Amino acid sequence: MSSTxxxxxxxxxxxxxxxxxxxxxxxxxxxxxxxxxxxxxxxxVGALLDDDGSLSVLPTVIELLKNLPAEEYxxxxxxxxxxxxxxxxxxxxxxxxxxxxxxxxxxxPGGSGAIRHAIWNYSEMGDAVLxxxxxxxxxxxxxxxxxxxxxxYTFFDERDCFHLSSFQRKVHELLxxxxxxxxxxxxxxxNPTGYSLTMEEWNAVFxxxxxxxxxxxxxxxxxxxxxxxxxxxxxKESRAFMKLFGNLPENILTIVAFSMSKGYTLYGMRCGAxxxxxxRKEAAEEFKTVNQFSNRGVWSNGTRPAxxxxxxxxxxxQLLEQIEKERQVLQTLLxxxxxxxxxEAKRVNLKIxxxxxxxxxxxxxxxxxxxVAELQKEYIFTVPLGKGIRFAVCSVSxxxxxxxxxxxxxxxxxxxxx
Amino acid sequence: MSSTxxxxxxxxxxxxxxxxxxxxxxxxxxxxxxxxxxxxxxxxVGALLDDDGSLSVLPTVIELLKNLPAEEYxxxxxxxxxxxxxxxxxxxxxxxxxxxxxxxxxxxPGGSGAIRHAIWNYSEMGDAVLxxxxxxxxxxxxxxxxxxxxxxYTFFDERDCFHLSSFQRKVHELLxxxxxxxxxxxxxxxNPTGYSLTMEEWNAVFxxxxxxxxxxxxxxxxxxxxxxxxxxxxxKESRAFMKLFGNLPENILTIVAFSMSKGYTLYGMRCGAxxxxxxRKEAAEEFKTVNQFSNRGVWSNGTRPAxxxxxxxxxxxQLLEQIEKERQVLQTLLxxxxxxxxxEAKRVNLKIxxxxxxxxxxxxxxxxxxxVAELQKEYIFTVPLGKGIRFAVCSVSxxxxxxxxxxxxxxxxxxxxx
Numbered sequence: 001m002s003s004t005x006x007x008x009x010x011x012x013x014x015x016x017x018x019x020x021x022x023x024x025x026x027x028x029x030x031x032x033x034x035x036x037x038x039x040x041x042x043x044x045v046g047a048l049l050d051d052d053g054s055l056s057v058l059p060t061v062i063e064l065l066k067n068l069p070a071e072e073y074x075x076x077x078x079x080x081x082x083x084x085x086x087x088x089x090x091x092x093x094x095x096x097x098x099x100x101x102x103x104x105x106x107x108x109p110g111g112s113g114a115i116r117h118a119i120w121n122y123s124e125m126g127d128a129v130l131x132x133x134x135x136x137x138x139x140x141x142x143x144x145x146x147x148x149x150x151x152x153y154t155f156f157d158e159r160d161c162f163h164l165s166s167f168q169r170k171v172h173e174l175l176x177x178x179x180x181x182x183x184x185x186x187x188x189x190x191n192p193t194g195y196s197l198t199m200e201e202w203n204a205v206f207x208x209x210x211x212x213x214x215x216x217x218x219x220x221x222x223x224x225x226x227x228x229x230x231x232x233x234x235x236k237e238s239r240a241f242m243k244l245f246g247n248l249p250e251n252i253l254t255i256v257a258f259s260m261s262k263g264y265t266l267y268g269m270r271c272g273a274x275x276x277x278x279x280r281k282e283a284a285e286e287f288k289t290v291n292q293f294s295n296r297g298v299w300s301n302g303t304r305p306a307x308x309x310x311x312x313x314x315x316x317x318q319l320l321e322q323i324e325k326e327r328q329v330l331q332t333l334l335x336x337x338x339x340x341x342x343x344e345a346k347r348v349n350l351k352i353x354x355x356x357x358x359x360x361x362x363x364x365x366x367x368x369x370x371x372v373a374e375l376q377k378e379y380i381f382t383v384p385l386g387k388g389i390r391f392a393v394c395s396v397s398x399x400x401x402x403x404x405x406x407x408x409x410x411x412x413x414x415x416x417x418x
Numbered sequence: 419m420s421s422t423x424x425x426x427x428x429x430x431x432x433x434x435x436x437x438x439x440x441x442x443x444x445x446x447x448x449x450x451x452x453x454x455x456x457x458x459x460x461x462x463v464g465a466l467l468d469d470d471g472s473l474s475v476l477p478t479v480i481e482l483l484k485n486l487p488a489e490e491y492x493x494x495x496x497x498x499x500x501x502x503x504x505x506x507x508x509x510x511x512x513x514x515x516x517x518x519x520x521x522x523x524x525x526x527p528g529g530s531g532a533i534r535h536a537i538w539n540y541s542e543m544g545d546a547v548l549x550x551x552x553x554x555x556x557x558x559x560x561x562x563x564x565x566x567x568x569x570x571y572t573f574f575d576e577r578d579c580f581h582l583s584s585f586q587r588k589v590h591e592l593l594x595x596x597x598x599x600x601x602x603x604x605x606x607x608x609n610p611t612g613y614s615l616t617m618e619e620w621n622a623v624f625x626x627x628x629x630x631x632x633x634x635x636x637x638x639x640x641x642x643x644x645x646x647x648x649x650x651x652x653x654k655e656s657r658a659f660m661k662l663f664g665n666l667p668e669n670i671l672t673i674v675a676f677s678m679s680k681g682y683t684l685y686g687m688r689c690g691a692x693x694x695x696x697x698r699k700e701a702a703e704e705f706k707t708v709n710q711f712s713n714r715g716v717w718s719n720g721t722r723p724a725x726x727x728x729x730x731x732x733x734x735x736q737l738l739e740q741i742e743k744e745r746q747v748l749q750t751l752l753x754x755x756x757x758x759x760x761x762e763a764k765r766v767n768l769k770i771x772x773x774x775x776x777x778x779x780x781x782x783x784x785x786x787x788x789x790v791a792e793l794q795k796e797y798i799f800t801v802p803l804g805k806g807i808r809f810a811v812c813s814v815s816x817x818x819x820x821x822x823x824x825x826x827x828x829x830x831x832x833x834x835x836x
Contacts, residue, residue, distance in 0.1 A: 007637050007671050007701045009598065012539040014711045016703075019497055047494065055489045062488045070480045071473045076465065076685045079437055109527060109688070112718035121430040125543075138714055145715025180427065219425050253425050267494045268722030270527070270688070283425045285434075293432045296556055297563025300530035303721055304686030 011147060020137065021045060021383050024372070028381035041380040041400050043392040046191065046359050047267055048231075048330055051397040056333070057265045058326045060319065064309045065266070077304040080292040081107025081273060085307035088314035089273040093226065093258040095239040099246030102284035105275040106291040107302040111227045114257040114274035115142050115184065117294045122221040122253070123148055123182045128174055131184040133387065134353065134362060136191045139184055155195070160354040162201040168208045171220075175212050180219040188238045189228035189358025192383075192390040194338070196232055196356040202241040206248070213249040220252045230263030231331055231394075232357040235324070250280040253287070260306055262359070263327070264313075271306030334359070337393045341401040350409040359394035365412045374411045380404060429565060438555065439463060439801050442790070446799035459798040459818050461810040464609065464777050465685055466649075466748055469815040474751070475683045476744045478737065482727045483684070495722040498710040499525025499691060503725035506732035507691040511644065511676040513657040517664030520702035523693040524709040525720040529645045532675040532692035533560050533602065535712045540639040540671070541566055541600045546592055549602040551805065552771065552780060554609045557602055573613070578772040580619040586626045589638075593630050598637040606656045607646035607776025610801075610808040612756070614650055614774040620659040624666070631667040638670045648681030649749055650775040653742070668698040671705070678724055680777070681745070682731075689724030752777070755811045759819040768827040777812035783830045792829045798822060 006013055021044055028042035037053055048056040080086070086105040090098070108114040115138075119129055125147045131139055132155035140150045153170035157163040174181050185205070188196030197205070209220050224245070232238040245254040259272035276287040295301060313319050341361055345352050353362040365371050368384040375382055375389075383390040391408075393401055424431055439462055446460035455471055466474040498504070504523040508516070526532040533556075537547055543565045549557055550573035558568045571588035575581040592599050603623070606614035615623070627638050642663070650656040663672040677690035694705040713719060731737050759779055763770050771780040783789050786802035793800055793807075801808040809826075811819055 005668075005700075006704060007639070007669070007696075008539050008704060008708050009542050011543070012708050012712075014708050016707045019714060022496060045494075055492050057488045057492045059488075062491060065491055066484050070475045070477075072686070073480060073483055074473050074475045074683045074686055076463075076679075078440060109717040113716070116716050121426050124427050125429070138718065141711065141715045145712055221425070250423075251425070261494075265492045268490070268492055270717065270719070270721050278425075282423075286424060286426060289434045290426050290430050290432050293559065294430075294563055296437060297559045298531070298534050299527040299688065299717055300556065301688070303688050 024381045024383050027376065031379050031381070035379065039379055041396055041404055043396050043404075044381045044383055045395055046392055047395060048262070048265070048334065048359065049395040055265070056330050058323055060322050060326060061264050061266065061309060061313075064312055064319075065269075065305060068305055068308055072308045073305050075304055077107065077301045077307055079295050079301050080288065081105070081302055082304065082307045082311060084311035084315070086273060088310045089258045090275055091314050092263070092310065093256050093275055094242050096236060097239045097243045099243055099254075099277045101246045101248070101277040101279050102281045103275060103277050104284045104288040105273050106288060106295065107271070107273050107307060108295070109270040109299060109302060110261050110272040111225060111257040111259040112138065112142065113299070114255070114272060115139065115223065115225070116146070116298070117274060117291045118221065118223045118255050119143055119148055119182055120146050121290050121294060122219070123180055124178065127178050127180065127182075129182045129184060130170060130174055134190070134193050134385070135184070136186065137385070155193070156354060162197050164201070164204050164208070167205065171208060171212055175215070175218050175220075179217055180221065182221045182223055184223045184225060186225040186227065188226070188232035188356070191228065191358065192360045192385060193353035193362045194355035194358040194360055195353065196238070197241065199241060202244055206244055209252055210249060213251050216251060218251060222252065222254045224254060224256045226256060227259050228262055228358045230327060231334055231359065245277040248279055250278070250283065253278050253283055260310060264310070264323075266306055266309070269303050269306040271303050271310070334394060337396065337398045337401045340398050341391070341393055341405060344402050345405040348406045348409045350405045350412070353388070359392060361391045361393055362388050363391065363408055363412070364388040365416070367415050370415050371408070371411055374415065375408065378407055380407060442799045442801050445794060449797050449799070453797065457797055459814055459822055461814050461822075462799045462801055463813055464810055465813060466680070466683070466752065466777065467813040473683070474748050476741055478740050478744055479682050479684065479727060479731075482730055482737075483723060486723055486726055490726045491723050493722055495525065495719045495725055497713050497719050498706065499523070499720055500722065500725045500729060502729035502733070504691060506728045507676045508693055509732050510681070510728065511674050511693055512660050514654060515657045515661045517661055517672075517695045519664045519666070519695045519697050520699045521693060521695050522702045522706040523691045524706060524713065525689070525691050525725060526713070527688040527717060527720060528679050528690045529643060529675040529677040530556065530560065531717070532673070532690060533557065533641065533643070534564070534716070535692060535709050536639065536641045536673050537561055537566055537600055538564050539708050539712060540637070541598055542596065545596050545598065547600045547602060548588060548592055552608070552611050552803070553602070554604065555803075573611070574772060580615050580622075582619070582622050582626070585623065589626060589630055593633070593636050593638075597635055598639065600639045600641055602641045602643060604643040604645065606644070606650035607774070609646065609776065610778045610803060611771035611780045612773035612776040612778055613771065614656070615659065617659060620662055624662055627670055628667060631669050634669060636669060640670065640672045642672060642674045644674060645677050646680055646776045648745060649752055649777065663695040666697055668696070668701065671696050671701055678728060682728070682741075684724055684727070687721050687724040689721050689728070752812060755814065755816045755819045758816050759809070759811055759823060762820050763823040766824045766827045768823045768830075771806070777810060779809045779811055780806050781809065781826055781830070782806040783834070785833050788833050789826070789829055792833065793826065796825055798825060
C-alpha cells in the first residue's frame with residue numbers, strides 16, 4: 001500500500017494543522033506553568049476571563065443550571081428544540097426590536113451549528129459564501145467542510161467605516177455567477193475587529209440587497225451572526241438594526257444566529273438557535289422543516305438543560321434583571337480593558353481596526369505569523385489572521401492591556417522595516 | 419413568485435413530516451392527559467422509564483453533573499474533546515477487550531454525530547451506505563442529509579440468525595460499484611429488534627470483509643454502533659466481539675460509536691465519541707485530523723460538563739462500581755419487562771424478531787402504519803417501521819408488557835385477514 005493511501009473520501013483529505021486559536025492557548029498555558037501566569041499575556045481565546053485568569057461566569061445562570069430536576073439533564077429535547085426555549089431565544093435575540101414577518105426558530109449547538117445549516121441548506125455545492133475580509137476563521141472551515149468556499153469583500157473603507165461599495169460590488173458579482181447567495185455578517189461587536197455597523201450602514205446593506213432581489217430568480221440569505229450582541233454596549237441600541245429584517249422582498253431570507261455561549265457564559269454547553277424572518281409564510285415554514293431535518297441528520301437534538309435554563313430566565317423578569325446586572329459588571333470590565341488598550345495604542349501610534357465593542361481588537365500588519373511568533377518570545381500570545389493579529393481583550397487584565405500596545409508596535413515596526 | 423418557489427438549495431428540499439417516533443410520543447402524552455396515564459401504553463420513545471412513567475436516571479451520574487465547579491459548565495472543551503474524556507470513552511467502550519491496533523478518538527454529540535462524520539468522511543457523495551433491513555430510521559435521515567443513500571441486506575435468515583449470505587452478497591455487490599463502503603452495524607441489543615450478533619457471527623462478518631479487502635483498491639469502514647451496549651446483558655461478554663477489531667487488513671477501518679445517552683442516562687447532554695481502530699498508524703492519525711476538522715466545521719466542540727463527568731467516573735473505581743450497581747437495577751427492570759412480553763407473545767402466537775437484549779422488541783407485520791393506527795385506538799402507542807412495528811419495552815411497565823401482546827396479535831390478525 002502506498003504511503004499516500006488514504007482511507008477517507010476524496011473531499012475529506014485534510015492537511016493536519018492544529019487550530020490556531022487553540023494552539024496559541026496551549027502555548028500560553030504551558031508558558032504560565034513555567035514562568036508564572038503574571039508574566040504571561042494570554043490574548044488567544046475568545047472567552048471573558050476575570051483579572052485573575054479564571055473564567056468569568058454569570059453566577060445566576062450557573063445556579064439555575066446546577067439546580068434543575070434530574071430529568072432535565074437526562075431527557076432528550078425535541079429534535080427542533082424545546083418550544084419554550086425557542087420562544088425565549090427569540091426574546092433574547094430581538095429584545096424590543098421584533099421584525100415584521102414570519103418568524104421560525106430551530107435549536108442548534110451554539111452559533112456554529114446555525115452557520116452549518118445555513119450554508120448547507122441555502123447554498124449549492126461549490127458555491128461561494130460571502131463575508132468580510134476580516135472574519136472568524138471557522139467560517140472558512142465550515143464552508144470547506146461542506147464543499148463551499150469563502151469569498152470576501154473589503155470590510156473597511158479609507159475612513160474606517162463599512163466599505164459599502166466593496167460589499168455592493170461583491171454581492172453583485174456573486175449573484176451573476178450563482179442564483180443563491182449566503183452572506184455571513186457578524187455585527188455588532190464583530191469578531192475579530194470589534195466593529196459594529198451603524199443603522200445607516202445597515203440600511204445601506206438592505207438597499208443593496210433589495211436592488212439585487214429585484215431579479216426574482218435570485219435568492220439572498222443574510223445570516224446575521226449576533227454571537228457578541230450582549231457585550232456590544234447598550235443592549236437596546238445594539239438590537240435596533242434587527243427591525244430592518246422585516247418587510248423585505250420574498251426572495252430575501254434573514255437568519256439570526258442566537259448563542260448562549262457568550263451572553264450567558266455557557267460556552268461549554270453548546271446551545272443556540274437559528275431564527276429566520278421572512279415576508280413569506282411558506283419560506284419560514286420551509287426553514288423550520290428543512291433545518292429540523294438537518295438537526296436529525298447531523299447531531300439529532302440539542303442540550304436540553306441549557307434550553308431549560310433560558311426558558312426559565314425569560315419566564316421570570318426578576319431573574320432576567322439579575323442576570324443583566326451580573327452581565328453589566330462583565331461589560332464594564334471589558335470596556336475598561338478595551339479603552340486602556342486603545343488609548344495606549346493611540347499614544348504609541350499603533351494602528352488598530354475600528355473597534356466599537358466586543359471581545360477582540362485587531363491590529364493590521366504585513367507579517368502576522370512572524371509578529372505572533374516574535375510576541376510569543378515576550379510571552380504575549382495572540383492569534384494570527386490573514387492580514388493582522390487578533391488580541392483578545394476579553395481575557396487580559398486592564399493592566400496588561402495597557403502594557404501590550406507598545407510591545408506590539410515595536411515588534412511590527414521591527415519586522416516591517418527589516 | 420410561484421407557489422413552489424423555494425428558498426433552499428436543490429439538495430435540501432424536504433417534504434414536511436414529523437419524526438414518527440416523536441409524533442407517537444406526542445400523541446401518547448396527550449392521551450395520558452385526557453384519560454389518565456394508567457390507561458395509556460406509551461411504547462414509542464427509546465428511553466428507559468420507571469414503572470411510574472418517569473425517566474430512569476443513574477443518581478450518581480446526575481449528582482456528579484450537578485456538583486461540578488462553575489467553570490466546567492461554562493468553558494469550551496477542546497475541538498476534539500477533553501483528553502481525559504477520550505481516554506475514559508475508550509475504557510467505557512472496550513472494557514477488557516481493547517483491540518490490537520492504533521486507536522484514536524474524537525468527541526461527538528452522542529452517537530448521531532459519530533454516524534454523521536463516518537458517513538461524510540468515509541463515503542463519496544452519492545454512495546450507498548449499507549445496513550440491515552431492520553434499522554434505526556435516522557440512519558436514513560443522516561445519509562440523505564449528506565447526499566448518500568441507505569441500501570440494506572436481510573438481517574435474519576430462516577433460523578432467525580444473522581443472515582450471513584445476504585450480508586456477503588450485498589457487501590460484494592456494493593464494492594463492485596464503489597471503492598469505499600461504510601457499513602453501519604448496530605449490535606449488541608440492536609435497535610429496533612434487540613438482536614445481538616454471536617461471536618461466530620462476528621467472526622463470519624470479518625471473514626467476509628477480509629476476503630473483500632484482498633482487493634487493495636477497496637476501503638471498508640465497519641461502523642460499530644454500540645449505543646445500547648450497557649443494557650445488553652453481561653457487560654463483559656457483550657464486549658468480547660470488539661477484540662476482533664484488531665489485527666485487520668490496513669484497508670479495513672473500524673469505528674466504534676460510544677454514547678453517554680443510554681449507558682449513563684445522559685440523553686439530553688449530547689455527549690459521545692467516535693473511536694477508530696486501524697492496523698496502520700497513518701489511518702488512525704488521519705481519522706483524528708479529519709474528524710477534528712469536521713467537528714470545527716459542523717458544531718465546533720462538544721458539551722464539556724458531560725465529558726468531565728465521564729472522566730471522573732473512570733478515574734475512581736468506587737464511583738464506577740456504584741454506577742454499575744445502579745445500572746444493574748435498570749438492567750433487571752428491562753429484562754423482566756422483555757421476558758414478560760416475550761412469554762406472552764409466545765402464548766398468543768405473536769411472531770417477534772429474535773430479541774436478545776435492549777430497549778426494543780419488533781413485531782413484523784404487513785401493514786405497519788395501519789397496525790399502529792389501530793393500536794392507538796386502544797391507547798397503545800408504537801412506532802411504525804418499514805416491515806413491522808417497534809415496541810419500546812424500555813418505557814412500559816412489566817404489567818403492561820404482559821397485557822399488550824394479545825392486543826397486538828388481535829389487531830394484526832384482523833388487518834391481515836381482511
